[in-house]
Amino acid sequence: MTPTVKQLRAFVVSAQSDSFAEASERLHLSQPALSLAIRKLESGVGGALFARSGRHMTLTPEGQAFLPVAVRLLNDWTEAFADLTELFSKQRGKVTVAALPTLAAGLLPPVISTFGERHPRVNLSVHDVLADEVGQRVREGRADIGVSVPPLDSDDLAFEPLLLDRYVAVCPEGHPLLVGETVAWAALAGVPFIGINRLSSARQAIDRVMAEVGGTLDIRCEVNQIATVGRMVAAGMGISVLPALSFRQIAAAGLGHRPLVEPVIERRLGIITRRRQPLSAAASALHALLRERAAEAP
């Protein structure tokens, strides 16, 4: 029979008071109730903690020896649960999100900003990595949340769509491709092209479509940074293809763009989480915020 927390608190408060009457007030308890609680505690441990002598009450030697142990026990107890409560109230915690570079730079910043305002003591870290790596990090638990395209082998990963993106052709101003309202994928064949990293999900989608329509890109250069693509295109080194959301980040004077059609390729962007693994309270809050923002502002 192990004592209860109430009983221990009753003991500590009583030991620190001059009388059970005084202690009962501090504990918001009637005197007899406290008396009974102490008695039960004593019978539980098999001996007297207090010596009652009619009017007076004193700690026994065992009670004196136990008091410091009891206060430490009680402090540890309340502290541990206060920590846990704080964790749940999202005042504290740590969230790691893995996102495609495009999204890390485009969609995430405003979300992260308001999240930081709401939960200032939550440690939030963003890793901008390629699609494969996003899935891998979430799968291995190195990231709580992934923001990316649907993972390929999504057995233990869950994907929740947030928004749809399409591709645009990016050209220097005055380029012939800009005369129409849209550009067909086949029209890109043979035109000098600035490609983004071969491993990126966008590039892989582009290559897949070009193979479908039976054309080949005249790739003059391959770069990693979206911004670099923009400046090269503006400089007239060639044209490029970017997801619309990515283009929005680098839109600048000297750059024109047209939606790509035939076929219209939709790029599904969304949240990746572990399927059989619940999110932490803080991660869940970020998840909700992401969904909310994606709904209101495409």
Add this chain to the structure above:
Amino acid sequence: MTPTVKQLRAFVVSAQSDSFAEASERLHLSQPALSLAIRKLESGVGGALFARSGRHMTLTPEGQAFLPVAVRLLNDWTEAFADLTELFSKQRGKVTVAALPTLAAGLLPPVISTFGERHPRVNLSVHDVLADEVGQRVREGRADIGVSVPPLDSDDLAFEPLLLDRYVAVCPEGHPLLVGETVAWAALAGVPFIGINRLSSARQAIDRVMAEVGGTLDIRCEVNQIATVGRMVAAGMGISVLPALSFRQIAAAGLGHRPLVEPVIERRLGIITRRRQPLSAAASALHALLRERAAEAP
């Protein structure tokens, strides 16, 4: 609202089981009762510790983070109370007793021996000191129990009589004083005398009586050890006076003794404790044992 011990134990056992059903068996609890306990704990800390998904149950990140804290908390808890219970079961503890040298050598050894058998893990230490020192040590808490004559200024000390002792004249065999059945105090005057330490309670009583009957002792020697007195008397250096209990310890061939009368002096021996301070369980056990032994064997 701080959780209860039961709830914490329910959490730990559940976290270490594959299902609530399994955990409920270990806890000797019905499944719904366990479910409710966990739910209450969760509502107490403001968030989910487990993620239920119909058939399966998993720890949330917060639950995982809290588990090690919880097991430590639970271990500390049970360990602390186990210690306390052990203390009360008198399997462990420390008792310090201060006793007159006479009693430490005569009355105490058999008591201590059986006490040691009954409570092998109790640390028992005996200090053989003079009467004043016995009282002082108990008063200051340096000894739990004193065994001595009644303390002089017994305001904060309690004295419980154990047995009555009388004085005997100790003489070498064939000494003239041994012819009668008793010896009068006045007959000691002028006879060569071996005295014990002037500060001892026995000696002070002897001096007081001699002053009463109007005689003076012919003190040839003063020694501290009772055994020394015996050997000196046996060697014919003089006679002496000892409490009967003390004499019993050194009774040997070559020594005779007779009760001292006119007046018959009763020496009250008993247990000294602090008046407003309860005894520890172990000390209380020794106290009871002392009383018991004194009653059965004077």
Add this chain to the structure above:
DNA sequence: CACACTTACGATATTCGTAAGGATT
């Protein structure tokens, strides 16, 4: 369809507060 968890509800156990009884200063 079987298993695991949840909800519902009646029964039991524990705890609480008021009132009365003792003991000590």
Add this chain to the structure above:
DNA sequence: AATCCTTACGAATATCGTAAGTGTG
């Protein structure tokens, strides 16, 4: 006489177990 602790007892509360319900694999 006053104060503090205890005991007694009825009431409120909490917990438990059985039974029925719900969702998942």
